[in-house]
Amino acid sequence: MMARAWSVLVVDDDFRVAGIHAEIVDAAPGFRVQGSVRTVAEARAALATNLPDLMLVDVYLPDGDGIELVRSVGVDAFVISAADEGDTVRRALHAGALGYLVKPFPQQTLSDRLDRYARFRHVLSGRRGLRQERIDQALSILHGQPAGAVVARSATEQLLLDALGEGELSAAEAAEITGVSRATAQRRLAAMATQGVVQVRLRYGSSGRPEHLYSKLA
Structure with a gap:
């Protein structure tokens, strides 16, 4: 079962910076670069052809x-800029930006934001109505609030449980769907199995160690 790849449009007139951001996106599990453009006009032309899931936009x-581009197109966006004035940051957030990164920053910072975004989108996926705690969970993931460890821990487990709603999965398959690491998926699934939240069975192949398969208890 393949996880969805979130498409990203990079909008930055510095081709070196744009290239670095594109490399970070391509290296992030579950993401792909839809394109890289240098101007507002090029961005609008790209958006007219195919809307991405997320934009990374310079001011x-x-x-x-x-920022006006973000305001006008209605696509999820992170604003990435050397501008660090409070007015600019507030204007970006008021325009609908989901986050604001001040250049320069460590590459891991953007990787972490992409990981949060993928989990945020997963929590808000589906057509059914959302309980308030589900909305709060999504926002906590996106913004990395200090409530931190507990929220992230329960959020990861909920992501895995949601993935198991689609059927029996190995830890590797569950990791691919949710965007967490295989080691994290294995650890959390094993813990939930001991708690009686999920059940596990062994699948024996022609050779090697048996594979653990996890499913939700009814």
Whole structure:
């Protein structure tokens, strides 16, 4: 079972910076670069052809304002800029940006934001109505709030349980669907099995160690 790949449009007039951001996106599990453009006009042309799931947008572009682009297109976006003025940050958030990163930053910072975004989208997926605690969980994941360890821990387990709602999965398959590491999926699934939250059975192949398969208890 293949996980969805979240598509990302990079909007930055510095081709070196854009290339670095694109490499980070391509290296992030569950993400792919849809394209990289230098101007507002190029971004609008790309968006007219195919809407991405997420944009990474600089503020100052040769032909316009990246924040106004975010405001006008209605696509999830992180604003990434050297501009660190409070007014600019507030304007970006008011325009609908899901996050704001000040250049320069460690590559891991963007990787972490992408991981949060994938889990945020997973929690908000589906057509059914959402309970308030589910919405709060999604926002806590996205913003990495200090309530931190407990929220993240329960959020990861809930992501895995949601994945198991689609059927019996190995730890590797569950990791691919949810975007967590295989080691994390294995550890959390094993813990939930001992707690009686999920059940596990062994699948024996033609050779090697048996594989653990997990499923939700009814």
